[in-house]
Amino acid sequence: MTHLTRRHALGLGAASTGALILPRFAIAQADNRPSITIAVQKIANSNTLETLREQSNVGTRTFYSYAESLIDTDWGGDLSLRPGLATAWRRIDDRTVELTLRQGVKFHNGETMTAEDVAFSFGTERMWGGAGQAGSAGLFGSVTAGAAGKQPPAEVVAVAKRAFPGFEKIEIVDPRTVRFVNKTPDVTLEGRISRNVGIIVSRKAFAEAASWLDWARKPVGTGPYGIAEFKPDQSLTLVAHDDYWGGRPPLRQIRFVEVPETASRINGLRSGEYDFACDIPPDQISEIEKNPRHEVLGGLITNHRLTTFDKTHPQLENPLVRRAMTHAIDRQTIVDALWGGRTRVPKGLQWEFYGDMFIEDWAVPAFDPKLARELVKQSGYKGDTIPYRLLNNYYTGQVSTAQVLIESWREIGLNVEIESKENFPQVLAKGPTRAVRDWSNSAAFNDPVASITAQHGPTGQQWQIGEWRNDEMGKLSDELETSTDRARRKAMFRRILEICEREDPAYTVLHQTANFTAKRRDIQWKAAQSFVMDFSARNWGGFRS
Template structure:
């Protein structure tokens, strides 16, 4: 595929997506009767968000709420295999391999009633916002948006987004987490990042009313929403860390939706005629992170042995009822052209694990596993299962219980710990690279893994447009993080399951986001 082929294909895709939305999206939602009585939705989730601004972080708790408050220019369509569709930009077109012209939707109102213009887009994707407080660069949005060079304002409703070089993924970046558009006027009026992040102003289907640390977050409907009347009068997120308390809240009709339900709770929910379990695999991979600076874990043979000792099929069968796939390397089939179909599957080979440990001179020294109490579903039972598998090959792994991620990542780490990673966009650069690239969580935020070859290959991949040239680069990057110098043990694709009332018209999407607005696929389907 030549560079001009890419430009034409993406321009056509933008035009087609715009016509589809015009016929099935906002217009249909706006036609709903305004007098329809709406419920106030009650959602039980496990954690409180540490910020309400989209660029700061991408924790699960944050992503449960951000889609209600903000919109992106382009969005992934969870109802149609994560294809791209218009959002705040009603259409777009490629100018060249590094520039994209976007035509903004007119009549979009922020929560404070002010109109969306090109100035808000330029500000949201510009350094004063994108780089975080004081332009410090402490912004997880840079994991996907670091390639943006500038936003050029053509007129109040037209912008051109320029990348730093040829970028085959520019459209996807503008649909990724962290690319949400905020109100420049409200940001300036807030006077500081601290005040802004507690009461931000976006254009999403709901607006923030109040919040109380570790107790609740309350939203109310933004009835001037450009996409149509929100389906709920408001949303109350109740912070309920204990799984049993969330399940009991659902069973007692105190909650409409309960998040993070593991399979061993399905039967108790499904036996109730008024309740159901929904969800499945999402665009996320669960893994265990290594501290490469540790005296034991710096040896790649020890890290490889820890991976080879795990029977992932047994883990998925016993803990997840065989509902989750095991990826072949750190990748997902949804990557399309960037997916390496023939890449080897993750091996289970206890004999080889023992050989590697012997070669490394490992003699039973303790490896610490820092663990949270079921922040992820089945986290503790999964850890206990893996410890037995490691013990079978001679690995001495001990649990150290922690209360939060601040404790998990406290320096020096000298341990392994759980994490999950969502594909911000559907490519190696939008998934493992955002964790393990030079601006990623492990190298930059925590400082426990570096690989210069991987960094150099990623930099080359960012400037490579043609698919046949990208694939060998991606394959080598997969070899590094899977075999040569693994930063983690890949476990399985993550699953997100929810208990809910049957009379609530809502279906989960393919990421950790909760989409509770009028474009939820349950509403589109009906």
Template sequence: MRNRKQRPIVGLVVLFSLILGTIFPALVMAQNATPDAGTPSAAASEPSEELVPAEAGKTELIIGQAQDVSTLDPQMSTQSNDIYVSFNIFDNLIARDRDLQLQPMLATSWTSLDDTTWEFELRDDVTFHDGTQFTAADVEFTIERTYDPEAETLVATVFSTVEDVVVVDDYTVQFKTKNPDPLLPGRLAFYGGQMMPKAYFEEIGAEEFGINPIGTGPVQFVELERDDHLTLARYDDYWGEPIAFETVTFRPIPEVAARIAALETGEVDIITRVPPDQVEQVRALETARVEQVLYNGLYVLAVNTKAEPLDDPLVKQALAYAIDRQLIVDELWSGQGTVPTGPAVPGDFAFNPDLPVLAYDPDRARELLEEAGYDGEEVIIETTDGYVVNDLPMAEAIAAMWEEVGVTVRLDVIEIAVRSEKNASKSFLGVWWSDPTNTLADPDGMMWRLLAPGGAQDYWRDEEFDALGLEARTSLDPALREANYQRMFDIFLENFPWIPILQPFESYGVANYISWYPYSNQYFNLRAENLQLVTE
């Protein structure tokens, strides 16, 4: 039965990069030339509707998002409601544009000195929001904190290839890696790579930093009033082009209807998490439009494989077979998504387009349950209502599908704040919603980043999977890496540490006097190259 708590149911590295040039073109450029310093470029794109001028005197950008922030420490959360904010307070050494190509940010150039040494030249005109200079010492501090076991960050696996960060001088830093790591520039462009202020952090401590941070980004923190608003102000000494607004306010508006109404009346300028069945309603507004992008990741049910009966691979295989994903895409997503083939998405290195999508076969599910000796043990779904779009409706549908093949299901609805706590403490009871993003166009940036030993979702271990993943992330042989990943995909589909559900289109509502575009990796970019106020 279900328990509904809230509501019803340069050497070898150069060669490697050239072979994989279609995936890492900016990495190749960085090793052979010094790119122009500046803000990340964005490919030309047209808004979905004609833009109109804003009213005179518009100085505040207001964003209505589905949840409140849980923390402003960029190393303690990768949740979308948090990174929408943190990627604008903080800059990375390198960034990705809307085409996901690497561009200079706080680093002006990067070079592979040998197979295990990368050198980065830094901008010398960057200050943190308290006016202190950004230097290589801050890079060293930031990266070393990610894998410090005492810090217990949620990005601990991102830079685990790094042996040492060496400050050459104030504006030159070297990364010494344990083995060759051709993906290092890409790692620096996303989670864990947001540059933090060493002196300020050491002065106030981790707890205070999470609610009163400073970075080098185009906006600076002003105040956070829980469940009401988060206010940011334009940083006038920003090294790049200033943003178009004096202030940026994030407002948590959990109810979809209330978010859409706020967009229609002009109370907010952008809304996140527009559900598929509401897309046409937003498109029909005279004052706003929908901007949509295919998510470069997956919506999955992550699995605590340490909990019975989820410790049995046959049970997890049965649960996977019992889900009619195409029905979910068609009915709950209005066709705005695709059924995945496994733990990778199209465009990823080693993705096999010839693989069939994950099958729906309830009879096979029943056979596997019988083979496993399943005896009615409870499977707990800990679902949120608004962490990802349609999470609760999907959980209710999946619970019914599992019950149909004979699985005993308990459906617990938990607050998003509780989910954040469970995510940090790794204390989920059964399965829960996760939206893993591929940060590298490589399985290392999604599957391995989260499921590796010590990863944020380290609830399952397989000796062969671990050995293959460690070898793949440090190998310069594309054929070996591809073979390793193909075998890892097989192991994944035998054990299901995630149960993939769909690759969705993510939709945002945007006022017609705002020019802004979403990124497929959830990089919510409010910088001048991606956000403009229409004035004429």
């Protein structure tokens, strides 16, 4: 029994006769697979679904259903790499990985995936653009260059260069084999290939799209569900891709609905309007679970919450002020009071799944108000306002955390004032009030180049928008990207942490991110160690009786 609500039945009936269902997703009248609705606070920051453009926490939630990479990650397990659209891979040398392609994979438009599609997905038209395309661009800015034509916008090229800084080419060896070739040695190539920016898309569908923006709002991939309808700032509807290589998808339709207010998402779950409600604050978990029909899943994920600094701001130019700010924060109190102990204070911007690259004896700056006050005094700070640009709970508990930080900084003599913004372009815009802001940092694979260099190094966002840079850190980042000496790489990583977190703070880590999703208890489904939501057959167990 599928426990379909009347709402689901009506929704499916409407979809079967309307424009949402594409020819390749045609479903027989007898199809009794369930449809689900998921309430999210935001679907896409860039209002596109092209992963090269939508690099965000919220975009990560949806892409896994419609797009796939050559190498996958076991987000629900040990975070190891596993076969995706490639069934196997092997190292040829320090610059080359050879991959065996999965056969019989169908795109959502019915075309069979070929080695040419793989080469196209990493090629100039989709990823790199023409001369002059790679300008300085923010991660969450509006779609600009290339939107009207087929050239990818500058923002896309910037992401590509950050994800694959040493990329040279894709070689087609034969119809079943391709080689990913780098210009420089890179011990992390397999991890880079697994990133969502490396999804494989249909070359034919891209060519047929009227413009880059048309493509970006309806990319054609190979996932278990295809994009039926995307209404920016409103909803995203996915429908089953019954020719999926991994078997018939268990759901007929998935609908993500944008519901910015936490209370509205929870109330919709309670009323039966939504089957899932995302981004649940810890203080709401026990209240939701008082109803035996609901439960909350989730926990720690490979993401850290940060506060970042613009060192070009007059009040933050002196690193002593930024250092003072890092020592004024009682992170454990934030974890205990605002998160109910459901997350933790990590050892800086790193994760244990880095393996032998994890620096065990590292720590975030100690909570030391006395030292913080002394640093403020030494800096010569005169009491001028330090603006703190803030969004309204884009991050779970963002506003309450900011209030704690403001009071902590005032305690040490800093005059920090919140400046509320509506979106990320406003937060990132250069100007006299850009000084302190919130951010988060994810590790897409198990090496520091996936996080600290990718986001804070020369190709990262802070350098791109002119917020922070440090020449020594930049040189170390470049070497970390290309070195094959494990011991040397670990020593460089430690030095980068010393610069970014202690000497010349680019950011300060607040806590590891914990992600909680409320859902109907009768649905058998598991949360990932990521913002990813997996609705494939391997993660959907149906309904409990």
